[in-house]
Amino acid sequence: xxxxxxxxxxxxxxxxxxxxxxxxxxxxxxxxxxxxxxxxxxxxxxxxxxxxxxxxxxxxxxxxxxxxxxxxxxxxxxxxxxxxxxxxxxxxxxxxxxxxxxxxxxxxxxxxxxxxxxxxxxxxxxxxxxxxxxxxxxxxxxxxxxxxxxxxxxxxxxxxxxxxxxxxxxxxxxxxxxxxxxxxxxxxxxxxxxxxxxxxxxxxxxxxxxxxxxxxxxxxxxxxxxxxxxxxxxxxxxxxxxxxxxxxxxxxxxxxxxxxxxxxxxxxxxxxxxxxxxxxxxx
Amino acid sequence: xxxxxxxxxxxxxxxxxxxxxxxxxxxxxxxxxxxxxxxxxxxxxxxxxxxxxxxxxxxxxxxxxxxxxxxxxxxxxxxxxxxxxxxxxxxxxxxxxxxxxxxxxxxxxxxxxxxxxxxxxxxxxxxxxxxxxxxxxxxxxxxxxxxxxxxxxxxxxxxxxxxxxxxxxxxxxxxxxxxxxxxxxxxxxxxxxxxxxxxxxxxxxxxxxxxxxxxxxxxxxxxxxxxxxxxxxxxxxxxxxxxxxxxxxxxxxxxxxxxxxxxxxxxxxxxxxxxxxxxxxxxxxxxxxxxxxxxxxxxxxxxxxxxxxxxxxxxxxxxxxxxxxxxxxxxxxxxxxxxxxxxxxxxxxxxxx
Numbered sequence: 001x002x003x004x005x006x007x008x009x010x011x012x013x014x015x016x017x018x019x020x021x022x023x024x025x026x027x028x029x030x031x032x033x034x035x036x037x038x039x040x041x042x043x044x045x046x047x048x049x050x051x052x053x054x055x056x057x058x059x060x061x062x063x064x065x066x067x068x069x070x071x072x073x074x075x076x077x078x079x080x081x082x083x084x085x086x087x088x089x090x091x092x093x094x095x096x097x098x099x100x101x102x103x104x105x106x107x108x109x110x111x112x113x114x115x116x117x118x119x120x121x122x123x124x125x126x127x128x129x130x131x132x133x134x135x136x137x138x139x140x141x142x143x144x145x146x147x148x149x150x151x152x153x154x155x156x157x158x159x160x161x162x163x164x165x166x167x168x169x170x171x172x173x174x175x176x177x178x179x180x181x182x183x184x185x186x187x188x189x190x191x192x193x194x195x196x197x198x199x200x201x202x203x204x205x206x207x208x209x210x211x212x213x214x215x216x217x218x219x220x221x222x223x224x225x226x227x228x229x230x231x232x233x234x235x236x237x238x239x240x241x242x243x244x245x246x247x248x249x250x251x252x253x254x255x256x257x258x259x260x261x262x263x264x265x266x267x268x269x270x271x272x273x274x275x276x277x278x279x280x281x282x283x
Numbered sequence: 284x285x286x287x288x289x290x291x292x293x294x295x296x297x298x299x300x301x302x303x304x305x306x307x308x309x310x311x312x313x314x315x316x317x318x319x320x321x322x323x324x325x326x327x328x329x330x331x332x333x334x335x336x337x338x339x340x341x342x343x344x345x346x347x348x349x350x351x352x353x354x355x356x357x358x359x360x361x362x363x364x365x366x367x368x369x370x371x372x373x374x375x376x377x378x379x380x381x382x383x384x385x386x387x388x389x390x391x392x393x394x395x396x397x398x399x400x401x402x403x404x405x406x407x408x409x410x411x412x413x414x415x416x417x418x419x420x421x422x423x424x425x426x427x428x429x430x431x432x433x434x435x436x437x438x439x440x441x442x443x444x445x446x447x448x449x450x451x452x453x454x455x456x457x458x459x460x461x462x463x464x465x466x467x468x469x470x471x472x473x474x475x476x477x478x479x480x481x482x483x484x485x486x487x488x489x490x491x492x493x494x495x496x497x498x499x500x501x502x503x504x505x506x507x508x509x510x511x512x513x514x515x516x517x518x519x520x521x522x523x524x525x526x527x528x529x530x531x532x533x534x535x536x537x538x539x540x541x542x543x544x545x546x547x548x549x550x551x552x553x554x555x556x557x558x559x560x561x562x563x564x565x566x567x568x569x570x571x572x573x574x575x576x577x578x579x580x581x582x583x584x585x586x587x588x589x590x591x592x593x594x595x596x597x598x599x600x601x602x603x604x605x606x607x608x609x610x611x612x613x614x615x616x617x618x619x620x621x622x623x624x625x626x627x628x629x630x631x632x633x634x635x636x
Contacts, residue, residue: 026303030306085631
């Protein structure tokens with residue numbers, strides 16, 4: 001007699017029940033895992049938004065000079081931050097030779113919003129907004145290097161660090177004396193407003209002087225914003241009047257982030273993140 | 284049913300095992316994706332944190348260099364700071380005059396990451412600083428912060444220049460004040476104070492005023508951990524060129540009587556505690572002291588240069604009864620160079636990258 005292979009009905013039923021239990025268990029694990037994963041993705045996204053926004057902003061703000069904050073409101077901040085700081089190492093009646101690190105290649109002149117001239121005695125900067133374009137620095141560094149070397153500059157291996165600036169008379173009224181510090185700055189606007197990319201949340205919009213604002217980070221909460229600590233004060237303020245801008249010592253960026261709840265979740269993912277940035281160069 | 288019927292049949296395939304394997308595979312995929320997200324997040328956070336560390340290291344290097352630099356400005360120096368290394372380099376960009384040079388000072392901070400040893404986090408900060416080659420003004424032959432100084436008996440203090448052009452090109456000056464003090468100074472019992480435009484200048488309004496106008500960083504100079512060329516013992520003068528005016532330091536009280544290691548010499552001598560010139564002590568240059576003590580009429584010290592004392596804020600009323608304390612513009616000029624330092628341009632530290 002040939003042995004018959006196969007299941008009996010009871011075996012099939014038992015197998016069906018067992019496999020159903022296994023499927024339910026595994027599915028549950030999978031769904032929990034999937035929900036956890038989705039939550040982590042959202043949380044990670046919230047972290048990314050907060051971190052990216054703060055790092056970029058902090059870097060711009062940290063180097064801002066005295067007088068470098070031009071707008072300080074709860075949802076809007078405009079600062080002048082140095083792209084380069086240069087020292088005048090030679091002059092003529094119409095232009096100045098300057099030295100700054102990195103040379104022309106390191107400076108995106110299209111981003112330059114103007115020039116600042118430092119008054120060491122007063123400890124203050126005079127800023128002049130001027131679309132710089134590509135003609136602010138001359139291309140011939142040799143003359144600048146030679147001019148500065150005449151005044152004692154060490155130009156060895158660094159001729160590309162020396163440049164000529166032509167516009168100082170028209171902007172500043174005179175050519176600064178040798179030893180004066182200049183800055184070529186960009187003027188950056190940070191604004192928090194409803195996101196165009198993600199409905200229901202705020203976005204951080206960033207724009208250079210004269211350019212349209214672009215959405216730099218999406219997913220900020222409605223509680224996100226800027227606060228300011230003025231010299232001698234102990235309480236942060238939501239905004240500072242134009243007459244008191246040069247008193248700002250610290251800018252606080254509240255980068256609260258919010259992401260929609262993942263499928264099956266009941267609450268939005270929120271991530272509170274605040275950074276206080278001292279303006280070290282301001283005072 | 285026989286026992287043969289229960290044996291596993293290689294032709295039979297169970298679907299439960301396959302299902303479990305499928306789900307395990309799915310879970311593994313989800314876990315892998317989740318790990319990737321977390322790992323990416325961790326890496327980004329780590330990179331950001333190390334970038335911040337590198338910035339702190341760079342700033343620390345810059346501050347340390349500007350705070351500790353004294354004498355000639357070197358081209359490059361490196362320090363281990365925290366988890367990283369700060370490398371500070373300088374470039375002279377202007378000689379405004381013979382005594383004031385402008386330097387570009389950059390500090391590069393790097394923090395190594397074990398996972399990417401060839402690509403450490405790197406940040407650069409920079410600023411400009413003036414090298415004050417002769418930082419201390421020629422104020423008086425003896426310049427003390429407060430209290431009363433009596434010049435008595437055989438003591439002679441003079442701000443008139445005892446150097447002429449035959450000694451150095453800048454010699455033969457009109458001279459300076461004899462004694463400048465935030466307290467009072469006067470001659471008694473045969474002591475003599477001379478100076479130009481006046482013998483005694485008591486217009487200093489206090490310790491802080493005097494310290495600030497001496498233009499020196501006493502807290503750094505007197506810190507035993509701050510390195511100077513000769514610390515605790517006198518140089519071997521015979522081994523030094525005659526035009527060498529080094530920076531030396533004695534920590535604590537120094538009774539210079541001509542017989543101890545500090546029997547005499549030249550340059551800038553820092554005495555962190557009390558200083559007393561007696562015996563046959565001879566010095567050409569500048570002496571900076573936490574406090575100046577008086578001496579006896581039997582002594583015969585000679586200091587050709589300047590004494591600046593009272594930095595410890597503990598100057599007492601004192602009487603000099605012997606010795607010559609004469610301004611010497613050439614010695615002061617040479618010793619002053621040993622005290623040269625960098626003075627940062629305020630509000631101008633910026634991040635290069």
